[in-house]
Each structure stands twice: as structure tokens, then as C-alpha cells.
Amino acid sequence: MTSLGLIGAGMIANIHADAIKRVGSKIVAVHDPRMSRAEEFGMKHNCEVLETVDSLLARDDIDGVIVAVPNNMHAELAIASLKAGKHVLLEKPMAMNLQQCDEIISARDKFGKVLQMGFVCRYSPAALRAKQIIESGELGEVLHVQATLLRQRGIPGLGGWFTTKAKSGGGCLIDIGVHLIDLAMSITNKKSPARVFGKCSQAFTSQTYAYEEMWSTPIEGGTFDVEDRVRALLTDASGTTFQFDVAWATHLPENTLKDGLLIEGTEGALVVDLWADEMILGFSENGKPMQETITCKVTEAWDDAFQGEHRAFASAMATNNLDSNAGTGEDGRLVQHVVESIYSSADLGQEVKI
Numbered sequence: 485m486t487s488l489g490l491i492g493a494g495m496i497a498n499i500h501a502d503a504i505k506r507v508g509s510k511i512v513a514v515h516d517p518r519m520s521r522a523e524e525f526g527m528k529h530n531c532e533v534l535e536t537v538d539s540l541l542a543r544d545d546i547d548g549v550i551v552a553v554p555n556n557m558h559a560e561l562a563i564a565s566l567k568a569g570k571h572v573l574l575e576k577p578m579a580m581n582l583q584q585c586d587e588i589i590s591a592r593d594k595f596g597k598v599l600q601m602g603f604v605c606r607y608s609p610a611a612l613r614a615k616q617i618i619e620s621g622e623l624g625e626v627l628h629v630q631a632t633l634l635r636q637r638g639i640p641g642l643g644g645w646f647t648t649k650a651k652s653g654g655g656c657l658i659d660i661g662v663h664l665i666d667l668a669m670s671i672t673n674k675k676s677p678a679r680v681f682g683k684c685s686q687a688f689t690s691q692t693y694a695y696e697e698m699w700s701t702p703i704e705g706g707t708f709d710v711e712d713r714v715r716a717l718l719t720d721a722s723g724t725t726f727q728f729d730v731a732w733a734t735h736l737p738e739n740t741l742k743d744g745l746l747i748e749g750t751e752g753a754l755v756v757d758l759w760a761d762e763m764i765l766g767f768s769e770n771g772k773p774m775q776e777t778i779t780c781k782v783t784e785a786w787d788d789a790f791q792g793e794h795r796a797f798a799s800a801m802a803t804n805n806l807d808s809n810a811g812t813g814e815d816g817r818l819v820q821h822v823v824e825s826i827y828s829s830a831d832l833g834q835e836v837k838i
């Protein structure tokens with residue numbers, strides 16, 4: 485059985501903890517500077533609460549850690565964990581910038597431990613099925629991917645660290661857009677982004693936004709200096725195009741567009757709702773447009789995905805090798821590069837080379 489420590493005891497740490505227990509790994513200890521949170525987590529998940537990160541990293545009975553803290557702390561804590569000889573499952577985004585990504589990758593190589601990126605959408609049952617279909621060649625050559633993640637009222641912890649650029653590195657793009665960018669590029673195996681044009685803006689301000697429950701709670705009078713919507717068009721070196729539509733908040737009626745991908749190939753097209761148990765395959769038979777519904781086994785898609793991620797992490801720790809579907813440090817860096825390029829395109833108002 486693999487034994488884990490949690491660095492950070494916030495919202496996502498609790499989701500990890502549930503998945504860790506379901507896949508049969510053990511939670512040994514947690515650290516969070518907000519002791520009340522750590523203690524609540526310790527009670528709920530039956531683990532020790534440690535007052536410092538160093539005391540957690542010094543424990544011989546911990547094989548690996550989950551780094552689940554605000555984005556500006558990712559690099560420092562991932563590197564400290566690798567240096568202490570722990571395997572690391574690092575929440576997305578990888579870091580605040582490319583230099584930090586490089587430092588994390590160097591630490592992984594220097595200390596010879598597993599580094600898995602928390603790109604959990606790769607493990608949604610629908611994404612796994614879609615990947616099989618693409619790899620089977622049924623769609624032919626992939627021409628275009630439309631990737632969508634549009635929330636109605638989903639600004640996480642409005643006024644807190646998520647909406648404060650110095651702590652998050654950006655808004656919805658670096659928060660949820662990273663999932664889409666990673667999934668679209670990994671599922672199609674198109675990992676040579678060449679050019680991108682992006683537009684980022686803030687349509688909802690704290691004055692006009694009616695807060696509904698979202699990760700953590702809103703902070704009255706807090707900072708909101710990041711984008712809440714992004715549109716980007718990216719071209720891969722192979723010629724495949726990607727369109728990313730991401731927003732934390734919109735006026736779109738609920739469920740107008742599902743979280744997911746529309747993948748168009750030369751032989752077929754696939755419409756994938758990331759959290760559903762079926763997807764639609766479009767193809768042509770004797771020149772006529774046809775369609776077929778393809779099902780996949782789902783218990784609760786979001787939980788299934790986190791369990792998949794933790795099964796992969798447990799197996800990687802046992803073998804010192806990531807499974808082929810897992811997000812690597814290089815994948816995390818590539819996504820960071822695309823994110824930075826979209827931000828610079830938006831600043832310049834023109835297409836940029838990646």
C-alpha cells in the first residue's frame with residue numbers, strides 16, 4: 485500500500501483524499517498553515533496533522549505527496565518534496581512561469597522521483613474512451629479541436645487567491661483552461677503548438693456578480709485583477725487547429741454547451757461531453773452523414789477521474805515510472821508555455837509564435 489502526505493488541506497485536497505482512500509492508498513499526514521483547516525481534514529480523513537511542511541517531508545513512512553496549494557507555492561513545495569525524496573503529484577497549473585517549470589523538472593531529474601501533473605481530466609471515462617477512438621484511427625487525421633469549458637457563475641473564491649494575479653498567475657485560463665489545453669493536445673497527440681491568437685477579458689466584476697457557491701467562499705473587498713473569459717485559436721505545427729473557449733462566468737443558459745471537446749477528423753468527428761457516459765461519433769457511409777452513440781462506463785465521472793489519477797500515481801510510485809496516460813512535467817511545461825503565449829498574444833493584440 486502506498487502512503488501519502490497532503491500539502492494543503494483546502495477544497496481539492498479533500499477530493500484527493502476521498503479518491504486516495506477509494507483506490508486503497510493510505511493518507512498518513514496533512515500540513516496546512518491554516519491549522520483549523522488541517523485539523524478538520526485530519527479528523528475527516530483520519531490522519532496526523534503536522535505543523536510544518538518540513539516535519540511532513542521528514543517522515544520515512546510517507547512515499548509521496550500531493551501538492552494542493554495556491555499556484556504561487558507550487559514550485560517551492562514541489563521542489564522541496566522532490567529534494568526530500570518524495571514522489572509528487574502536483575496540482576495544475578504546474579507553476580507561475582516557465583522558469584519555475586524548468587526548476588521543478590530539474591529537481592525531478594536530480595532526485596530521481598516521480599513527478600505527475602494533476603491533469604485529472606485525462607482520466608474522465610469519456611476522455612479515456614475518446615482517446616481510444618482517436619488512437620484507433622477512426623477519425624482519420626485530426627483537423628480541428630474545439631475545446632469548451634464555460635461556467636455560468638463559477639469564479640472560485642472571488643476576491644481570494646484565485647482572483648489575485650500575484651498568487652494565481654492569471655484567471656480562468658490558468659485555472660481551468662489548463663485542463664482543456666492539456667486534454668486537447670494529449671488526446672490528439674498534437675504537442676507541437678506553433679502559433680496562437682488569444683483574447684482575455686473580464687466581463688464580470690465583483691459589483692455585478694451574484695456569488696453562488698464555488699470553490700471556497702467570496703472575500704468581501706478582495707482582489708479581482710485577472711481575466712474571467714478567454715478565447716484562443718492555436719495552430720499546431722502539423723496544421724491541426726484548436727479553439728479554446730473558457731470562462732468562469734457567462735450569461736449562457738445552463739448546460740448550453742457541455743464541458744468537453746468536439747474533434748473533427750478527415751474520416752469522422754467526435755462530440756465528447758467530459759462528464760457524460762455517452763458521446764456521439766459522426767462519420768460517412770456511402771457518402772451519407774451518419775452518427776452513432778458510443779457509451780462508456782461511468783459511476784460518478786468526477787470521482788472516477790480522481791480515482792484514475794490516483795491509481796496511476798500509486799502505480800508510478802511502485803514502478804518509478806509514469807503510466808502512458810499520466811501528465812508529465814514536460815506536459816505541464818508545454819501547457820504553461822501555451823498559457824503564457826495566449827496571455828502575451830492578448831496583451832499585444834496579435835498572433836504570437838510559441
Ligand SMILES: NC(=O)c1ccc[n+]([C@@H]2O[C@H](COP(=O)([O-])OP(=O)(O)OC[C@H]3O[C@@H](n4cnc5c(N)ncnc54)[C@H](O)[C@@H]3O)[C@@H](O)[C@H]2O)c1
Nearest residue numbers: 491492493494495496497515516517518552553555575576
Ligand atoms: N484538478 C482540479 O480540477 C483542481 C480543482 C481545484 C483546484 N485545483 C488546484 O489545486 C490547488 C489548490 O486549490 P484549492 O481549490 O484546494 O484551493 P483552497 O484555497 O481551497 O486550498 C488551498 C490550501 O492551501 C493552503 N496553503 C497555503 N500555503 C500553504 C503552504 N505553504 N503549505 C501548505 N498549505 C498551504 C491554504 O491554507 C489552503 O487551505 C490549486 O493549485 C488549484 O489550481 C485543481
